[in-house]
Amino acid sequence: KIQAPFPDTIAPMWALGTTNCMRTARHLLLALLLLAAPLPALAVEVKVVVEGVTGAVRDNVLAFLSIAHEAAERDLTAARARRLHAQAPEEIRRALQPFGYYRPQIQSDLTPADTTLTVRYRIDPGQPIPLADLDLQITGAGSEDPAFRALLADFPLRAGAPLNHADYEAAKRALQDLATERGYLEATMPRHQVLIDLQRYEARAAIHFDTGPRFRLGPVSFEKTDLNPRFLQRFVPFEPGEPYSAARLFELQNALADSDYFRRVDVDPQPEQAGDDLQIPISVQLEEQRRNRYTFGIGYGTDTGARGSAGWLRRRVNRQGHRLGAEAEVSEIENRLTARYIVPLRRPLTDQFFVTASWLDEHTATRENRTALLAASLTRLRRNWQETLSLNFQYEDFEVGSDTGVTTLLYPEAGWRRVVADDPIYTTRGWRLNFNLRGTPAALGPDESFLQARAQGKWIHPVGARNRLIARADLGYTLIDDITGLPASLRFYAGGDQSVRGYKYNELGPRDAEGEIIGGKYLVAASLEYEQHLRDRWSAALFFDTGNALDDLSGALEQGAGVGIRWRSPIGLIRVDVASALTESGNPLRLHVVIGPDL
Numbered sequence: 001k002i003q004a005p006f007p008d009t010i011a012p013m014w015a016l017g018t019t020n021c022m023r024t025a026r027h028l029l030l031a032l033l034l035l036a037a038p039l040p041a042l043a044v045e046v047k048v049v050v051e052g053v054t055g056a057v058r059d060n061v062l063a064f065l066s067i068a069h070e071a072a073e074r075d076l077t078a079a080r081a082r083r084l085h086a087q088a089p090e091e092i093r094r095a096l097q098p099f100g101y102y103r104p105q106i107q108s109d110l111t112p113a114d115t116t117l118t119v120r121y122r123i124d125p126g127q128p129i130p131l132a133d134l135d136l137q138i139t140g141a142g143s144e145d146p147a148f149r150a151l152l153a154d155f156p157l158r159a160g161a162p163l164n165h166a167d168y169e170a171a172k173r174a175l176q177d178l179a180t181e182r183g184y185l186e187a188t189m190p191r192h193q194v195l196i197d198l199q200r201y202e203a204r205a206a207i208h209f210d211t212g213p214r215f216r217l218g219p220v221s222f223e224k225t226d227l228n229p230r231f232l233q234r235f236v237p238f239e240p241g242e243p244y245s246a247a248r249l250f251e252l253q254n255a256l257a258d259s260d261y262f263r264r265v266d267v268d269p270q271p272e273q274a275g276d277d278l279q280i281p282i283s284v285q286l287e288e289q290r291r292n293r294y295t296f297g298i299g300y301g302t303d304t305g306a307r308g309s310a311g312w313l314r315r316r317v318n319r320q321g322h323r324l325g326a327e328a329e330v331s332e333i334e335n336r337l338t339a340r341y342i343v344p345l346r347r348p349l350t351d352q353f354f355v356t357a358s359w360l361d362e363h364t365a366t367r368e369n370r371t372a373l374l375a376a377s378l379t380r381l382r383r384n385w386q387e388t389l390s391l392n393f394q395y396e397d398f399e400v401g402s403d404t405g406v407t408t409l410l411y412p413e414a415g416w417r418r419v420v421a422d423d424p425i426y427t428t429r430g431w432r433l434n435f436n437l438r439g440t441p442a443a444l445g446p447d448e449s450f451l452q453a454r455a456q457g458k459w460i461h462p463v464g465a466r467n468r469l470i471a472r473a474d475l476g477y478t479l480i481d482d483i484t485g486l487p488a489s490l491r492f493y494a495g496g497d498q499s500v501r502g503y504k505y506n507e508l509g510p511r512d513a514e515g516e517i518i519g520g521k522y523l524v525a526a527s528l529e530y531e532q533h534l535r536d537r538w539s540a541a542l543f544f545d546t547g548n549a550l551d552d553l554s555g556a557l558e559q560g561a562g563v564g565i566r567w568r569s570p571i572g573l574i575r576v577d578v579a580s581a582l583t584e585s586g587n588p589l590r591l592h593v594v595i596g597p598d599l
Contacts, residue, residue, distance in 0.1 A: 043075035045116045052123035057099050064095035067119060078117060085110050085119050092121060100128030100163040102198060128162035132202040138175075142184050142211030151178055163203045168194060175209045183244025183280075185271050186212035215244045215271065218279035220252070225286045227261065228319040232284075234348050235259065244269075244280060255349055256284070261315060263289045291316055302592045303496045303505040305332030321348060333505070334362040350381035362489070366506050366517040369398035369488040388415045392438075398488035401516025407487045411440035421460075421599050426568050428468060431459045432599040439479075450480040452490065454523070460598060466533035470598070474499070474547070476523030483510075483521055483551065491519025492549040494558070497592045499525050500545045502560025502579035504590070509549035520549035524557060537568040541577070558583045564592075572597045 048068045050061055062068050067084035070076055076084075089106045096104050105124040110117060134157060142148045157171040172192060179187035191208040219240045222232045237251045249267050256265045264287035274280045295311040311327040323342040329335070338358040345351035353376075360371040377390040390413040397406050414437045421430030439451035454476040461469045476492045483491065495503035509517045525547025533539045541564040546557045562579030577592040 042077070042115070044078050044081060046071035046076050046081050047116065047118045049118065049120040050123065051121065053125060057096065057125065060098065061092055061095040061123070064091045066091060078112070081117050082110065088119070088121060092123060096125055098165040101125040102129045102196065103201065129196065129201055129203050131157070131159055131161055131163045131205060133204045134159040135206040137208045138211065140184065140187070140211035141214045142179065142182065145182060147178060147182055151175070157205065165194070168205060172207065179211055181246040183215040184211040185215050188212065213278060215274060215278045215280050217242045217244050217248060218274070218281040220282040220284060222284045222286060225288060226319060227316065227321055231319065231321050234346060240279060249282070256286070258349060261289060261321065262286050289315055299595060301497060301594055307331035333364050334360060336360045347381065351379070353378050364506050365504060366493065366509070367398065367400040367488045369396055371396040371489050384418060386417045396487040396489060400488045401512045401518045402514055403484050403512065403518055405487070409440065409487070411438055413438035419599050424599070425572055425597055427460050427598045428462045429460060430599055431457070433457045450478060450486060452476070452478045458599060468531040470529040470531065472527040474523060474525040478521040480521065483519065488519065492521070492523035493517070493519055494523060494525055494547050494549045497594045500547045500558055500560045501543065501562060501577055501592050502545070502581035502590050503558065508558055510551045520551050522550045522553055524548060524550065531566060539566040540564070541566055543577070571595070
């Protein structure tokens with residue numbers, strides 16, 4: 001049964017015909033529209049090739065090329081790529097101008113292949129435009145400043161040289177930075193321009209810089225601290241009224257940060273508060289460290305065996321910045337307990353007075369000694385050397401071979417030390433020197449006296465890009481009638497990790513009638529080592545050591561040599577050496593392990 005489409009009504013014939021005609025017309029119109037509409041455009045892969053320029057110039061060209069950007073960020077149609085390709089030569093010209101290239105020759109090609117377009121730009125930048133004239137003027141108080149004169153002598157921009165807009169901008173920044181650093185806080189640049197004459201193919205630049213007046217450093221105030229402001233003034237490296245210098249403010253900030261009193265230091269100059277005298281007040285905001293510091297450490301060395309330490313420091317005993325500390329050290333060959341009271345002096349970072357009390361119980365293969373020491377010391381910086389002057393009261397009960405004794409000494413001591421290193425953890429270029437002098441005219445009894453001097457040095461020099469040459473020397477001299485009257489801790493011994501490798505710690509020295517080592521009046525030791533970088537943090541070493549402790553400078557020197565492996569750890573260099581005792585019967589081998597910085 002087929003149901004009519006209109007069961008309730010029957011349309012007239014003329015109406016039915018009209019409806020069919022309209023429906024046919026609509027179908028024809030839709031077909032025409034579909035035929036007229038363009039087919040969807042297909043995406044193509046675009047490869048950009050730039051030839052003729054390299055380095056920063058090429059990078060800038062790619063940064064200016066729209067086709068390079070859009071090809072990397074989204075799909076491009078062939079039509080879009082052709083439009084971007086057409087505007088590329090002008091973009092390249094703009095990219096070359098900052099480098100002084102104003103007459104480039106540019107060839108551009110577009111090569112289609114299936115679904116790929118290759119656009120190629122061959123660039124001949126030509127000669128950079130020369131800077132024919134530079135009108136450079138410095139006015140104001142800074143015109144007589146030696147720092148500005150030095151800058152002008154090595155100015156980034158020079159007449160006669162090719163123009164580079166980066167040099168022009170660097171020249172302006174250099175003037176502004178120097179003015180800020182030197183306290184010309186009202187400096188202006190009333191004229192700065194570059195004129196390009198393409199007809200003559202030359203450029204002219206003008207920079208007029210007015211420094212204005214130079215401000216001065218004013219008084220320093222300290223906020224949020226319990227320490228006495230008069231004590232904190234000792235850290236200030238300048239006097240109010242000195243010419244302003246940003247470097248001086250950095251010195252102040254670093255000095256306070258290095259003092260270990262504070263966990264945060266903010267130095268804030270306040271130029272808006274400067275008066276007619278142009279002095280800028282300096283406000284220092286401080287956040288103090290915790291009053292107590294505790295330290296713990298463990299380690300190992302073939303000289304000492306396993307070792308451990310624990311320390312305590314009271315950072316602030318009073319408002320004057322006094323400190324009190326104690327440290328205990330335990331190892332297989334010695335136990336030490338030390339207490340120290342420290343009083344900062346005029347230059348708190350380098351000048352200090354301290355009182356030290358210590359107890360040492362030492363028992364090596366060659367000696368045993370128990371030493372109590374009470375010392376009053378003054379340390380200060382003298383022409384880049386750390387100088388330490390001490391008065392020592394020492395009690396010692398010792399046994400060296402068959403020699404035993406108990407001594408009580410009161411003697412002065414002086415020491416000088418200097419370290420120069422490019423890196424304190426892993427030094428590639430540097431040196432260290434130590435000098436020590438001590439003695440007394442009445443040290444051991446009514447008919448005994450002694451004078452002792454010691455010099456130690458170490459030198460590190462680079463060989464090639466990543467290799468090192470390391471030299472070390474240790475010389476000691478004691479003026480005394482009889483070595484047996486000198487306590488064991490003041491005699492000289494040789495052998496060990498830091499002396500002649502291949503021998504045990506303090507194994508070398510004069511012997512008594514029973515063949516026991518008793519220590520000597522003199523010390524001679526030297527070492528030469530070459531370290532070859534392998535890969536990453538690893539290196540290998542080849543070394544030769546010689547030395548001995550002697551009672552007579554004409555005595556024989558022992559020798560050791562060997563090879564080692566090095567690893568640069570975050571806490572310092574780890575050295576593992578295998579050394580042969582060359583002058584000992586059978587040339588026995590010995591392992592040496594040391595952890596710590598070179599200098």
